[in-house]
Amino acid sequence: MAGKTLYDKIFDAHLVRANDDGSALLYIDLQLLHEVTSPQAFEGLRLAGRKPWRIDANLATPDHNVPTTNRDGGVSKIVDPISRIQVQTLDDNCDDFGILEFKMNDHRQGIVHVVGPEQGATLPGSTVVCGDSHTATHGAFGALAHGIGTSEVEHVLATQCLITRKMKNMLIKIEGELGLGVTAKDLVLHIIGVLGTAGGTGYAIEFGGSTMKSISMEGRMTICNMAIEAGARVGMVAVDQLTLDYVKGRPFAPKGDMWTLAESDWADLHSDADAQFDTVVDINATDILPQVTWGTSPEMVVAIDAQVPNPDNETDQVKIDGINRALEYMGLSADQTITSIKLDRIFIGSCTNSRIEDMRDAAKVAKGRTVASSIKEAIVVPGSGLVKAQAEAEGLDKIFEAAGFQWREPGCSMCLAMNPDKLAPGEHCASTSNRNFEGRQGNGGRTHLVSPAMAAAAAIAGNFVDVREMVEQ
């Protein structure tokens, strides 16, 4: 019998029931909750007179709607009344059902996908779901994690299970060393460019190969986070010493004898040498340059030294239409150099890039430099209160502020602009987030996805520049 993939192992270990038609009941170890996709689920529970199956399998925190500026007044002072009600509703629901929540002004509050791992709630070999497509982030820990809809949030609350079916297995095998100034974000943007926005549909992706072994846990989270931008609900990485070192000692992680037990259980969390993948994609990391998206889909990505594509070079009509529509929306011309794109705003943050390493990467570039006068606003939004505190302990906030960046409170912020942080129509933004869809960061806004270091470099220059010119100085 052929060996198993990492995905197969975790899926099989959580199988409550397999049905003849291929559907399966899968046990869920952890559900993360936030204010946007949970209110209707809690309401559903109440209407049916049901209670959560297991209180201790849930962790909540508000992130999408919370303001990133002064929060002294608490929830009652959130200016947008509809946002306020949503955040308040999460607080009320968690209080009513006894679910642990890090509320808005708790210093452990933050983006769910930063908070889960940071608290040790995300553990190797576990199943993790959340009403958010970027839940694949937690796959960085050798967990099976994916986004679900609100009906499924309610289903997991009520039954601790998910009705699902097995996905196909894809291995993305990455070999070679990443160059100086080239980060996990550049790597994953490059991979999305190769796969296309639907290339991973129906698959659980494992990111493997020698390159992954030297990428930090923060970097692995960035990579798994964006699996969905290639269409895959699941992205994951095998467990190794880096994983264990990150998890050990965190508040909800096993301790003492329990740690020893867990550690030995986790030793098998990798694909077997003879495991069969449905698809294998080889990626050479050595040649990857810093990446910038020019269009309105994450697959519309090129290297910093490239030009905006020309539809005349394409033969596929769907591609030609897509390029033309994106050029018009983005206000760009075919063959224009990427470095000629001028920016209005800079956003460093989101569940993709708001962890301490991201803050350090950006601060390294910002240090001793000044944000260009043509930039209207450059904001740095740490992923959690704990990331913020750590960054402040290292003096990063002072570096950012001295350079002209604003240092904000944690939350999703301008990644999807549900709070007041947003783009005005026509504005170009260098953003470390995950989606450049039309209107994503504000009606008519134009998003370019980049790494934290590239966003900081763009802030200094006012246009895109190759960050390697700055880090080599």
Place this chain on the structure above:
Amino acid sequence: MNVFKQHKGIVAPIDRANVDTDMIIPKQFLKSIKRSGFGVFLFDEIRYLDEGVADQDCSNRPLNEDFVLNQSRYQGSSVLLARVNFGCGSSREHAPWALEDFGFRTVIAPSFADIFYNNCFKNGLLPVVLSEQIVDQLFSECAATEGYQLNVDLERQVVITPSGEEHSFEVEAFRKHCLLKGLDDIDLTLQNTADIQAYEAKRKLAAPWLFGAISPENSVD
């Protein structure tokens, strides 16, 4: 959940690939804590000329006359014809809620994003996958015929064109069963309560660290 057996209705074509859920229902409308009322904001950014605000009255907003749903020939449409990778991006179930609330009962496309596809079934909205070639043909027929209607028969798993041509489609047996009967997933799963409890008891022995860890006592303030 809504029952879906068979539905015949006017077809509205959305002729672009990779329509994402941000486009189907933009973020400002996700602040609602309700499941209904999203239909008037469906495709908000390409449907209206002004910027939409949550909870607003849309009756006097300026319309983008070029957008299909604003054209008189597509009024009353309930079958959405779309291109590849429809519903990609965010997991927001507000997307199928908005489509359903607007009046769509089914979406036909060559492919769907996984999470969106799954969310549709939870809301009595049937996603139908047909080949690119057939979808191309339906786009052409729809453009050529005002009031073009398609008949989607879930029981027989066929899409029937006005000329009587039938295109068969695949759907998982369990999902089909749930839609035909309008069954509630949670009720069905709770019929397996004994299985879940038995699994849980085993799991507790194999991975005890996953139980009781997330608690105020363990959280470090």
